[in-house]
Every structure is written in structure tokens, then in C-alpha cells.
Amino acid sequence: MSIEFNKLLDQVRKMGAMISHLDFDMSDKLALACDRLYAADDLDVIRRKIAYVRGPEISGYRGAAPLEGPDAENLNWVYPPPSLPPHATLIASDGSQVYPNEQSPVHYYLLNIGMFVYQHGQDHVPQTITLPMLAYHKDIVHDRNHLLITNRTVDARRTVTEMQQLAQQAWKMHREGVRDPLVTLFDNQLLFWASADVTDGSKLLTDYWTGMGQLRDADAILGGYVDNPARSRQVLRLLxxxxxxxxxxxKAHESQLASGGDLEGLRDMHLFDKVLEPGERSAIMVQNSPRNLAYRQKNGSFEIAFFYVKVANGYKTAIARIDIPMWVARERDSVNTLHALILDQCQMQGRTPYPYALARADELALVSGQDRRKLDELIRMELRKQGVEPGGAAPKLQSKRAARSDKRSFQSRPIRRAPSS
Structure with a gap:
């Protein structure tokens, strides 16, 4: 049975009226945020307040902070598009997965990593790399309680594998003598953390840090590209x-530090969409959080910084957040190279300003529904070869499939009537 939309019309009208009111309220908050950003020109004052909220008297501040030392940039400055390097090698990685299925005749999951190597300023055909990895051993797909691992565990393993493969490819090219700027693009944020329901989370974090260290040792410029930073509020919390x-x-307003106080509801992307012109970036900042502190304590060069950039092409603009490790953040030439190449890549992508190399890596990594069905069939065929008959779907699942199918078949069965008494 489909939704009766005529019963929703009045509710939709009320929703529109509410959104119109909220939009007016957000405009006032955005103007206030812009005024505060323009006035944030004293790094000494900012650092004193950051030092206080990092102390034992205050908890809950998860906002931005300027870099420490002479590399700090003024928060209210914007930085124009830098010149493109004449040559550079860019490696982009992405990944996708097939989650384990409790209903499957055999428990497994699949990771598929795609990498795209692009030679900027050189007449070379881009290199494409795919790495499908099937995990099926019972000790890998089950946790210590012999339960099927969670989807979050698979996601975490995929993220770590992406970082490891990106590092291995960069190190390989470094050893082969590539001396042009070596830029590595990671899809999404760099501040990886394993939640409590992730199996062997601490080991995964160690493996992730190992990959970061290998990239640093290969003199690679690492950037994490966050395409739609709709949840990011670090700068607004700072303001x-x-x-x-x-x-x-x-201290009196401690409880509002996490929400952003009178700026609650805004996001950093709203602020920088207003402040930045196409091609410009914000100042580089760091996130104040226990997770980022753990990165810093592991290795000072691993602490994650970030900046916002307004990417553009001939059709539209967009705000992206670029995560960078501290070994990149403190090298102005590295930041300029990354900034320039991201802008250049985003101009190649038709109507959507998004890095071309990352888009190609995503296509390489994608596991389609047809791919999944083919993999399931290959596994079933192999089971039959081994003399194991795969089980069918559970009755509940079969019922759902039948109910949601556009074509339903009904098989008539002879009715057995009880004899008359």
C-alpha cells in the first residue's frame, strides 16, 4: 500500500512555514558569526582562551584552535589560489565493502580498494589499481564472543586498508625515484577512531598510524577531502x-561551549561559503579534542589540522574541508601544492566541483548490486563443488521479497476439506 499524500499536504505546508522562519533566524546568526571572525585578529588573546578551556577547570570544548608556534595563521585571513606546480604525482584512494550477512550460507565480507594515479603536468596515461579482498575465516568475520562482526568493524577495517594501500603505493613510487611533489588524497576525514563496538579497535588505530608514518617517510603530502562537511562546527565553537x-x-557558559551558544544551528560551511571567494581557503587550524590529542601524543607530526576551501568550476561552487597532518600543515609549500591541485582537480569534474582523481578512485572501488549478486553466485557454485548445498533464504526474508516485488505470483493449491460430521 502506498502513502496517502493528500493527508500530508497540510503537514508539508506547516513544515515550509517553519523552515522559512528558521532561515531568517540563521541569517542573523550568520551575520554575527562573520562579524566575530573579522574581529578575531589577536592570536595572543585567542591562545589564552584556548589554554584555559584546555585546562582542568573546563570540559566539553571541541572547537578549533590556531597552530602553535610561528606557523600559526591569523584566523580572519583568507588565502588566494596559489600557483600550480609544473609537475606533480597525485594518488587518490577510496574503498567500498560488502557487509557480512547473517542469512548467508557462509559468513564473509568484501573490501574493494580503488586507487587512481594521476600525473599532473606530464603526458602519461593515468594508472588504475583495484584491490578486492575477501575475508571469510571464522576468526576474522566473528568477534571474541563468536558473533558476526558489526558493520562498523568492516567500515573501520576498510578505512585502515585504504590508508595502508595509499601508503604502500606512495612508498613504492618514492623508492622508484619519483621526486616531483607526491600528493595523496584520502576520501573523507583523517581523524580515524574506532568506536567501542569495533573488534580489535586499538590494533586498527595502530595500523592506521603506521600507514600515516609510511606516507610521512615517503615525503608525501597527505590530504583528507571532506566533500560535504555538514556536521563540522569547530570554527563556530571557537567564535x-x-x-x-x-x-x-x-566558566559560567561552560555548558554551551559544545553547542556553539548563540551560534547553534550554523555550520562552518555556512560561514565560509559567505566569507570565501572561489579558490580561496581559510586559515589552517587544529581541532581541540581528546582523539586529536591521542594522535599528537603518538607522534607530533600526526596531529590533524584542517582548512576550508571554496572549490569551483564553470557551473557551481562548494565548500570542502581539507584535513592535513601536522607534517603538511607546517610546510607552506606543501599546503600551497595541495591547495592548488585540489582546485585544478575540481575544475575537471563536469558540473560537480569534486577532485577528478577521487571520483575515478570511487568508480574503481564501487561494488554494484550486480557485483554482489555475482559474488554470491560464485560462492554458492564453489560450495556445491565442495559438496555443500547452500541454504535458501529464511522464510521471513522470502516473505518480504514477495511483498515488495512488483510482480507477485500466486500458486493455487488444492483445498482439503474436512469431512462433514
């Missing part, structure tokens, strides 16, 4: 902190 007065005032 709210800067609006507060002395330490007593900050």
Missing part, C-alpha cells in the same frame, strides 16, 4: 568562545 569575556564568564 562563540571568543565572544565570552574573562575566565569567570567562560
Amino acid at each position: 562563540y568562545l571568543l565572544s565570552l569575556g574573562d575566565e569567570a564568564d567562560i
Whole structure:
């Protein structure tokens, strides 16, 4: 049975009226955020407030902070598009997965990593690499309680594998003598963390850090491209902190530091879409969080910094957040190379400003529904060869499939009537 849309019309009208009111409220908040950003020109004042909220008296601040030392950039500065390097090698990686299925005759999961190697400024055909990996051993697909691993565990293993394969490819090219700027693009944020329901999470984090270290040792410029940073509020939290007065005032508003106080509801992307012109980037900042502190304590060069950039092509603009490790953040030439190449890549992508190399890596990594069905069939055929008959779908699943099918078949069966008494 389909939805009765006539019963939703009045609710949709009320929703539209509410959104119109909220949009007006957001415009006022956006103007306030812009004013605060333009006024944030004293790094000493900013650092004193950051030092206070990092102390034992305050908890819950997860906002941005300027870089420490002479490499710090003024928060209210914007940086124009830098010149493109004449040559560069760009490696982009992405991954996808097939999750384990409790209903399957054999438990397994699949990781498929795609990498795209692009030679900027050189007449070379791009290199494509795919690495499908099937995991099926019972100790790999089950946790210590012999339960099927969670989807989050598969996601975490995919993320770590992406970083490892990106590092191995960069190291291979480094050993082959590639001396042009070696830029590696990672799809999504760099601040990886394994949640409590991820099996062997601490080992995965160690493996991830090992991959980062290999990239650093290969002199690679690493950037994590966050295409739609709709949840990022680090800069707005900082601007709210800067609006507060002395330490007593900050303490009195401690409970609002996490939400952004009077800027709640805005996102960093709204602010920088207003502030930045196409091609410009924001100042480089770091996120103040226990997770990022763990990265820093592991190795100072692993701490994750970020900047926002307004990418563009001939059709539209978009705000992206670029995560960079500290070994990149403190090298202005590396930042400029990454900034310039991202802008150049985003101009290649038709109507969508998105890095060309990452788009190609995504296509290489994609596991389609047809691919999944073919893999299932290959596994079933192999089981039959081994004398194992794969089981069918559970009755509940069969019922759902029949109910949702556009074509239903009904088989008539002879009715057995009880004899009359």
C-alpha cells in the first residue's frame, strides 16, 4: 500500500512555514558569526582562551584552535589560489565493502580498494589499481564472543586498508625515484577512531598510524577531502568562545561551549561559503579534542589540522574541508601544492566541483548490486563443488521479497476439506 499524500499536504505546508522562519533566524546568526571572525585578529588573546578551556577547570570544548608556534595563521585571513606546480604525482584512494550477512550460507565480507594515479603536468596515461579482498575465516568475520562482526568493524577495517594501500603505493613510487611533489588524497576525514563496538579497535588505530608514518617517510603530502562537511562546527565553537569575556564568564557558559551558544544551528560551511571567494581557503587550524590529542601524543607530526576551501568550476561552487597532518600543515609549500591541485582537480569534474582523481578512485572501488549478486553466485557454485548445498533464504526474508516485488505470483493449491460430521 502506498502513502496517502493528500493527508500530508497540510503537514508539508506547516513544515515550509517553519523552515522559512528558521532561515531568517540563521541569517542573523550568520551575520554575527562573520562579524566575530573579522574581529578575531589577536592570536595572543585567542591562545589564552584556548589554554584555559584546555585546562582542568573546563570540559566539553571541541572547537578549533590556531597552530602553535610561528606557523600559526591569523584566523580572519583568507588565502588566494596559489600557483600550480609544473609537475606533480597525485594518488587518490577510496574503498567500498560488502557487509557480512547473517542469512548467508557462509559468513564473509568484501573490501574493494580503488586507487587512481594521476600525473599532473606530464603526458602519461593515468594508472588504475583495484584491490578486492575477501575475508571469510571464522576468526576474522566473528568477534571474541563468536558473533558476526558489526558493520562498523568492516567500515573501520576498510578505512585502515585504504590508508595502508595509499601508503604502500606512495612508498613504492618514492623508492622508484619519483621526486616531483607526491600528493595523496584520502576520501573523507583523517581523524580515524574506532568506536567501542569495533573488534580489535586499538590494533586498527595502530595500523592506521603506521600507514600515516609510511606516507610521512615517503615525503608525501597527505590530504583528507571532506566533500560535504555538514556536521563540522569547530570554527563556530571557537567564535562563540571568543565572544565570552574573562575566565569567570567562560566558566559560567561552560555548558554551551559544545553547542556553539548563540551560534547553534550554523555550520562552518555556512560561514565560509559567505566569507570565501572561489579558490580561496581559510586559515589552517587544529581541532581541540581528546582523539586529536591521542594522535599528537603518538607522534607530533600526526596531529590533524584542517582548512576550508571554496572549490569551483564553470557551473557551481562548494565548500570542502581539507584535513592535513601536522607534517603538511607546517610546510607552506606543501599546503600551497595541495591547495592548488585540489582546485585544478575540481575544475575537471563536469558540473560537480569534486577532485577528478577521487571520483575515478570511487568508480574503481564501487561494488554494484550486480557485483554482489555475482559474488554470491560464485560462492554458492564453489560450495556445491565442495559438496555443500547452500541454504535458501529464511522464510521471513522470502516473505518480504514477495511483498515488495512488483510482480507477485500466486500458486493455487488444492483445498482439503474436512469431512462433514
